[in-house]
Amino acid sequence: MKIHFPENFVWGVATAAQQIEGAAFEDGRGPSIWDVFSRLPGKIKNGGIPDVCCDSYHNIERDVALLVELGVKAYRLSFSWSRILPVGTGEVNPAGIAYYKRLIAALKKAGIQVNATIYHWDLPYALQVKGGFGNREIIGWYLNYASILFDSFGQDVDYWVTFNEPIATFVGHAKGFFAPGLSDEKYARQCIHHLLVCHGEAVRLFREKHLPGRIGVVVDVWKHYPARPECPEDIASAVQNNEIEGYGMFLHPLFLGGYSEILTDYMKKNDLTPKMEPGDLETICQKLDFYGLNFYNGLYDNADEQRKAAEGGNFQNRPEQHLEAVYDVLHMLVREYKIDIPIYITENGIAQDDGPDRAAILNDDERIAYVAETLRHVRRAMDDGIDVRGYYLWSLMDNFEWSAGFAARFGLYYTDYEKMELIPKKSAPWYRSVIAENGFEIAD
Ligand code: BGC
Numbered sequence: 001m002k003i004h005f006p007e008n009f010v011w012g013v014a015t016a017a018q019q020i021e022g023a024a025f026e027d028g029r030g031p032s033i034w035d036v037f038s039r040l041p042g043k044i045k046n047g048g049i050p051d052v053c054c055d056s057y058h059n060i061e062r063d064v065a066l067l068v069e070l071g072v073k074a075y076r077l078s079f080s081w082s083r084i085l086p087v088g089t090g091e092v093n094p095a096g097i098a099y100y101k102r103l104i105a106a107l108k109k110a111g112i113q114v115n116a117t118i119y120h121w122d123l124p125y126a127l128q129v130k131g132g133f134g135n136r137e138i139i140g141w142y143l144n145y146a147s148i149l150f151d152s153f154g155q156d157v158d159y160w161v162t163f164n165e166p167i168a169t170f171v172g173h174a175k176g177f178f179a180p181g182l183s184d185e186k187y188a189r190q191c192i193h194h195l196l197v198c199h200g201e202a203v204r205l206f207r208e209k210h211l212p213g214r215i216g217v218v219v220d221v222w223k224h225y226p227a228r229p230e231c232p233e234d235i236a237s238a239v240q241n242n243e244i245e246g247y248g249m250f251l252h253p254l255f256l257g258g259y260s261e262i263l264t265d266y267m268k269k270n271d272l273t274p275k276m277e278p279g280d281l282e283t284i285c286q287k288l289d290f291y292g293l294n295f296y297n298g299l300y301d302n303a304d305e306q307r308k309a310a311e312g313g314n315f316q317n318r319p320e321q322h323l324e325a326v327y328d329v330l331h332m333l334v335r336e337y338k339i340d341i342p343i344y345i346t347e348n349g350i351a352q353d354d355g356p357d358r359a360a361i362l363n364d365d366e367r368i369a370y371v372a373e374t375l376r377h378v379r380r381a382m383d384d385g386i387d388v389r390g391y392y393l394w395s396l397m398d399n400f401e402w403s404a405g406f407a408a409r410f411g412l413y414y415t416d417y418e419k420m421e422l423i424p425k426k427s428a429p430w431y432r433s434v435i436a437e438n439g440f441e442i443a444d
Contacts, residue, residue: 003372003379004439010113010390011435013067013412014076014347016120016164018050019399021080023057027095030086032122033132033172034402037179048405054397054415054422057099064106066396066413066422071435074113076346076392077103078120078164081145088124089141097152104156115346115392116153117161117218118146118202121168121179121402128180133169133191136275142198143205154211161292161346162199165220166250169195177403186272193274196253200283217254218292218346221247221329224299225322233303241301255337257285290389291339292346295374298325323373330381330388342389348374349394351401351408362414367427372442375434393431397422 018034025031038049056063067075081088083096107114119142123132127141146162172178173188182188199217206215224241226234242248243262252260258281259267267273299319326345333339350370352361371393382388398411406417412431413422434440 001444002439002441003376005375005379005382007438008389009438010074010344012072012074012076012113012115012390012392013070013396014115014392014394015056015396015399016078016117016122017080017083018053018078018120018122019395019401020054020056020063020397021083022050022052022055024051026057027099028083028086028093029080029096030082030088031125032080032082033125033128033179034122036125036128037181038405040181043177043181044403045405045407048400048407050400052417053400054417055420059420060103060106062422063396064103064110064112067107067112068110070412070428070432072112073435074115074158074390074392075107075396076115076117076161078117078122078161079149080122081119082122082124082126084148085124085145087126089127089144092148097148100153104153108156113158114153114156115159115161115344116149116157117164118142118149119162120164121172123180132180133194134173134187136194138194139198139201143201146202147205150206150209150211154209154213157211157213159290159344160206160213160215161218162202162215163195164218164292164346165294166192166195166199167220167246170245170249185270189267189272190274192249193276193280196250196284197280199254200286203286203288204283214289216288216290216292216341216344218294219247219250219254220294220296220347221251221333222297222299223247223325223329223332224301225325227300227302227305231303234301237301237303237306241299251333251337253281253284254288255285255291255339257281288341290342290344291333292344293329293333294347294394295326295329295345296348296350298322298328321370321373323370324377326374327377327381330378330386331384334386342387344390344392345374345378345388346392347394348391349410351404351410354407354409358414361409362423362425364425364427367412367425368430371427371431371434372440375440376442 038044170188173182173191174185176183224238226238228234395410397413398409398415401408412428
């Protein structure tokens with residue numbers, strides 16, 4: 001059976017600055033919260049630090065050649081705030097602007113659309129010292145940064161993303177295992193509120209500038225389902241993971257306006273309600289041009305299993321795949337969150353553990369099966385009328401996978417970090433053929 005996509009479907013791959021660029025302290029770049037966090041003992045698997053990563057800062061031609069080889073129509077990248085503004089505000093770093101100018105020019109020359117994220121987790125460390133997202137001044141800092149980007153690159157960027165996966169900011173302030181490494185839920189809730197206001201204000205600013213591109217936001221949805229649909233504990237766990245600590249925290253205020261009743265009650269009861277100013281909730285809920293869905297898996301919560309895992313008895317390192325959840329999630333976005341704008345799958349992919357057997361990693365049938373299966377369910381939702389316009393695979397090459405360091409390999413291309421070579425895995429020519437043929441064959 002052939003799974004076929006519409007002629008103008010946007011095929012792409014995604015990366016992010018902190019994960020691929022390297023050159024962490026070159027040409028005037030200032031440290032980000034991840035540069036600092038990664039140096040704290042025990043925070044990153046095998047002690048990986050993102051100083052060099054894939055060295056993309058020095059390898060624009062190499063990276064663009066791979067994109068051309070794949071035949072992608074669009075490339076999703078992010079800007080490093082501390083490369084543009086080394087201390088987050090004040091003096092602009094001309095070398096930072098020049099780097100992104102060269103990169104974007106090379107993409108345009110190759111006929112590749114640019115999908116650029118303003119903020120993908122890498123706050124300038126100097127701003128964290130001043131309270132980061134917990135300080136309401138972040139709104140001015142972020143707007144100043146966004147304004148510089150709009151003015152410098154606004155004629156060439158096709159899609160702007162204000163924030164990638166704001167959940168990372170929650171995790172970094174409430175759970176401690178992402179930068180900046182804090183465990184203070186009240187502060188985290190305040191950070192998220194400010195982040196959402198930053199988003200809304202940036203959309204307004206973008207509209208005022210009348211630039212040619214479109215603007216949206218990327219929220220990942222890891223939908224949790226009760227493993228035993230009748231079990232109150234499983235149901236409670238799914239609600240907690242979806243509404244209180246998951247996508248509901250963002251989608252409700254962004255698309256429906258205001259925090260959901262469940263979250264509002266929870267925050268009140270636990271004294272976690274953020275300080276808000278009049279008009280904030282309206283600011284957050286702006287009409288967008290598109291929504292970016294990062295989808296990796298659907299999860300089934302079983303309270304008994306979770307207890308065992310917490311006791312250390314039965315830790316499931318690799319949860320079962322429930323890729324069919326993407327079909328339900330796409331429907332949910334339209335039905336429950338009233339999303340009536342084009343949707344792009346802005347990330348989807350699977351990691352392989354690093355290990356000495358390179359040949360096994362290069363032979364990534366698992367990735368091919370994963371992507372094909374996700375796309376099959378995306379296509380089903382499109383057949384029902386859900387307006388999905390494109391798909392970006394995460395990621396072009398193996399890179400710095402945050403707390404997992406360099407131990408998790410998500411790339412279509414294998415990164416040899418020693419020789420700094422990128423080697424195609426089996427999935428690379430496969431994805432090239434999907435793009436060329438606008439689809440692929442699967443067994444009936
Ligand atoms: C993030 C990426 C990350 C990927 C794989 C997403 O959560 O946006 O930065 O590398 O998933 O974990």
